[in-house]
Amino acid sequence: xxxxxxxxxxxxxxxxxxxxxxxxxxxxxxxxxxxxxxxxxxxxxxxxxxxxxxxxxxxxxxxxxxxxxxxxxxxxxxxxxxxxxxxxxxxxxxxxxxxxxxxxxxxxxxxxxxxxxx
Amino acid sequence: xxxxxxxxxxxxxxxxxxxxxxxxxxxxxxxxxxxxxxxxxxxxxxxxxxxxxxxxxxxxxxxxxxxxxxxxxxxxxxxxxxxxxxxxxxxxxxxxxxxxxxxxxxxxxxxxxxxxx
Numbered sequence: 001x002x003x004x005x006x007x008x009x010x011x012x013x014x015x016x017x018x019x020x021x022x023x024x025x026x027x028x029x030x031x032x033x034x035x036x037x038x039x040x041x042x043x044x045x046x047x048x049x050x051x052x053x054x055x056x057x058x059x060x061x062x063x064x065x066x067x068x069x070x071x072x073x074x075x076x077x078x079x080x081x082x083x084x085x086x087x088x089x090x091x092x093x094x095x096x097x098x099x100x101x102x103x104x105x106x107x108x109x110x111x112x113x114x115x116x117x118x
Numbered sequence: 119x120x121x122x123x124x125x126x127x128x129x130x131x132x133x134x135x136x137x138x139x140x141x142x143x144x145x146x147x148x149x150x151x152x153x154x155x156x157x158x159x160x161x162x163x164x165x166x167x168x169x170x171x172x173x174x175x176x177x178x179x180x181x182x183x184x185x186x187x188x189x190x191x192x193x194x195x196x197x198x199x200x201x202x203x204x205x206x207x208x209x210x211x212x213x214x215x216x217x218x219x220x221x222x223x224x225x226x227x228x229x230x231x232x233x234x235x
Contacts, residue, residue, distance in 0.1 A: 043225040111162055112162075114161075
């Protein structure tokens with residue numbers, strides 16, 4: 001059971017380039033989300049999904065696109081990278097309910113992607 | 119909208135001592151969940167402890183316990199018998215209990231905990 005897998009772990013982009021951050025989970029979680037972490041600001045929600053085919057915007061969605069064609073995958077696309085998108089990105093998944101097996105309704109996070117836009 | 123505030127950017131504790139990290143939040147909801155996550159230098163987000171708002175009893179996980187004051191909207195984390203491995207960034211997080219909100223966590227800005235010998 002791998003949990004939440006994010007790729008790549010590190011990436012350097014030039015301004016204007018596009019790329020996709022990959023996220024996959026094998027826990028059959030309905031909910032998935034993307035956060036960015038910036039110094040002194042904690043984690044902020046970019047986009048989230050409550051199930052395959054359903055996505056919605058979070059607190060800081062501008063410059064990012066998402067889609068959810070399967071329960072397992074939730075990629076994040078940067079259409080035209082900007083230096084302001086330099087950050088650490090986390091993908092997370094969670095179960096709909098509160099308790100299932102050993103879970104406690106919490107979000108499970110991937111290991112993060114450190115993205116630098118130059 | 120909910121907000122989470124961690125007013126201590128950095129804390130320091132000696133090994134084997136006890137330290138308390140503060141967190142306050144603001145919400146108009148009556149049913150919600152609160153979490154403390156630990157982020158070591160590896161960057162991995164690790165759940166430390168969870169509290170359901172409808173439970174009056176404070177959550178405890180081994181050396182970690184919380185002081186949940188619903189009326190005051192306060193959720194502090196106490197770490198007893200601190201160990202070197204406890205050194206990390208700690209984030210307080212809020213999640214509504216409403217349907218469709220499990221993916222939407224609101225985080226505080228974090229407290230960096232240093233553990234000294």
